Amino acid sequence: MTARTPARKLRLNAFLMGVGHHEAAWRHPRTEPARVTDVRHYQHLARTAERGKLDSVFLADGLALHGNVRHNALAGLEPLTLLSALAAVTERIGLIATASTTYNEPFHLARAFASLDHISGGRAGWNIVTSAGEAEAHNFGRERPAHADRYARAAEFVEVATALWDSWEDDAILADRRAGEYADTGKIHALDHAGAHFRVRGPLTTSRPPQGHPVLVQAGSSEDGKEFAARFAEAVFTAQQTLAEGRAFYADIKGRLARYGRHADELLVLPGISPIIGSTEREALRLEKELEDLIVPAYGVQQLSNLLGVDLTGHPLDAPLPDVPQATEGQQSRLKLVTDLARRERLTLRELIGRLAGGRGHRVVTGTPEQIADRIEEWFTGGAADGFNVMPPLLPSGLEDFVDHVVPVLQARGLFRTEYEGRTLRENYGLVRPASRHARRTAAAS
Amino acid sequence: MTARTPARKLRLNAFLMGVGHHEAAWRHPRTEPARVTDVRHYQHLARTAERGKLDSVFLADGLALHGNVRHNALAGLEPLTLLSALAAVTERIGLIATASTTYNEPFHLARAFASLDHISGGRAGWNIVTSAGEAEAHNFGRERPAHADRYARAAEFVEVATALWDSWEDDAILADRRAGEYADTGKIHALDHAGAHFRVRGPLTTSRPPQGHPVLVQAGSSEDGKEFAARFAEAVFTAQQTLAEGRAFYADIKGRLARYGRHADELLVLPGISPIIGSTEREALRLEKELEDLIVPAYGVQQLSNLLGVDLTGHPLDAPLPDVPQATEGQQSRLKLVTDLARRERLTLRELIGRLAGGRGHRVVTGTPEQIADRIEEWFTGGAADGFNVMPPLLPSGLEDFVDHVVPVLQARGLFRTEYEGRTLRENYGLVRPASRHARRTAAAS
Ligand SMILES: Cc1cc2nc3c(=O)[nH]c(=O)nc-3n(C[C@H](O)[C@H](O)[C@H](O)COP(=O)(O)O)c2cc1C
Ligand SMILES: Cc1cc2nc3c(=O)[nH]c(=O)nc-3n(C[C@H](O)[C@H](O)[C@H](O)COP(=O)(O)O)c2cc1C
16 A cells, blocks of 8 residues: 555656766766667666656657767667657556657658557657757758747647547447448548648548547747647656746746646646766765766867857867857757856856756756755745656666665655556546547537 | 578568458458557567568558548558567567658658667568559648659669668777767768759768668569669569469569669569468368458459549449559559459459459468468479568468468478578578678778
């Protein structure tokens, strides 16, 4: 028997990224860089997260190499195929894949996510991104569309995808062997969608996903990004450095939901946290220092140059970050976060690189399991988070440490589940299964 | 110790399709139609095929529903995600996914197949199709391109995809922790491809696939289709009804290879065979009859109408097939096969539907394991096949029967392996691993 605990529970997502989120992780003796393309590595991570009763694992994605691979062990496996291989060796954990609306077709993505949802028994989630990089466009014979245009396309994309998931009603399959009627084609609907970006006839080739719609996740924090999230997203990944910023973001995005007829509970806010864990504070600080010493400054310079849209090569490492234009067609909110941080703390370029190396702008928390649980509790009870996007600096060890040492503390405090509530990601995230728009229409008409 | 046997060995691929290839399979008491979206069903099939030492499993694919689902249990899971879930529970068997060059981007597909190849340890294959159906175009805001245009796009598509797989040389990854050099970016190449259909800068985000290139498979038998196969394909699936036709096709396609500087061994010809197996001939014939009795004529009429591009609804079932125009922008070779068959054997519409119900134009062979092995041997030794695309009428039972009763006969005759030769699909198919074009260039220059 588990103790009776308050209803509101933390949601925890494990963000899986090669051999760790720290950009120097691959150089640290506790990792094996050859594992970045080894499916067994990711299967071990997913099983570890499931052992810790985490809600989900998440894979980021980019559609261009950006040359960053010179100094970092980037994997580049395609998230949907990889998550499908993780589905096969897990039972309960949610599986969230990033996919771009800017360079894909809604029919393909809706179908792939429907398949992943069937394959996993209702555990699929989609992190909807618009591909902020310029290089990505060039792999598709395009120029990068403007920021606002990307979000406009994303909105129509999601409308089409959800309509495709609804195109088969839940009870469309009869499987009547005697009569020879497999499906009631009256319950399988064409879309005949014709919009600014897409014309899609439908229906989908796949029956309705177990979750109705895979869980919709979003991670952009510009004005357009937040508006998009308020309209569509059921979970938001976000990078917030301070508790005050975290609270402001939380209140801001929850406040936007009503405009779309949605309730605050229908969207989970999950800030990133990179926990550097030690059995003592001293041990944690030592690990942090070891990682810092392994940073390759040239890598940080290139990452920052890409983000800021300014070539920083040759800029003195010990001088302050130069002024950069704030208007960008790239990642608006991340650019603001980074330049704010540099200005607020008067950081040199080298210091800024060090601060970003751990979590690329996400909060790094260094300490004992209790200290890390304290910070999590503070944000969770303090109106800044519904849960966290956990970004271990080293993989697998950082995830193992989190599951073995931080999770039990959170459970003992009654903040986190000791058993899964359900079988699907929606059930564990506490999100409602959406009815098909056709079923709703039928119900309304009767 | 296995007996010493002649070098040339059969290649056997299991074509997995819902609960069976017979269009009435889902109505037969030996199937469970609910399993068409159940990943465990496909995992059982893949494991069964692997137990029988088959070379590969294969999934077909279509990008539109065509309404056929009224009378048939069509699954519609997306092949790449599904095969990835099969990779996770198998060790040796090849995994061939169908994907269209007409409605995809080469960057996406090259990346997904590279991922599947990494995930499976070198077992991926790609059945390259051009999407012959009109309805498929309408899910992508397009009209179906003409037959020749589809093949022209397919050729450029494959050129780009193979260039992307070569964009990382095999030894591009240094993983030099001490120096902080993960990859030698001098061995990671942009493409800067600019052709009639695609502009793709590259490189790929994923390191070179274990097989160099996933195995390239093709299944169109029109003039354009055969020329495409001769240029690119390493295995060809084909529908041939008679030994004479099979021999003619085999000689034709092998004869085209030299034009592209290729040797006859570099392409495997795998005709389809749908084996209806009984422990006695009588039992096999009874199963065949049971399936025939379950045919829904309306389904066959619609399938034929789609293929022939002529609406046959209302045409008397017991009258001969009407004359239909032979020029089509759809499936040229399949249309010819079907109208030839109807004319040669003076079949009524009902009879034609019955003949196609088992294998959609592929050869149906009914009999004992020995009788089926005889037909396989006859084609294999008679210059009509390098192996077969096995299409069991019922799944899983038809594949289990094939593995348990036909495979041992083939092994006893020395025609089929008793153990896998290698770990990758290329190794088992006896195909060479292609060197990267950059490595070749470097070698040539030195
Ligand atoms: C936790 C997190 C994960 C993200 N993962 C991806 C990703 O995998 N691929 C991607 O293209 N963008 C990713 N992004 C970037 C966002 O999708 C978005 O482009 C970025 O935050 C800037 O959006 P904005 O211009 O609306 O602020 C991620 C952002 C966050 C906070
Ligand atoms: C065994 C076999 C499997 C096939 N699988 C597919 C498939 O999954 N998807 C598809 O669009 N076409 C498939 N085809 C059709 C071929 O790709 C091609 O479109 C058809 O044979 C007509 O091509 P042609 O016009 O060159 O003759 C298959 C054909 C054969 C023989």
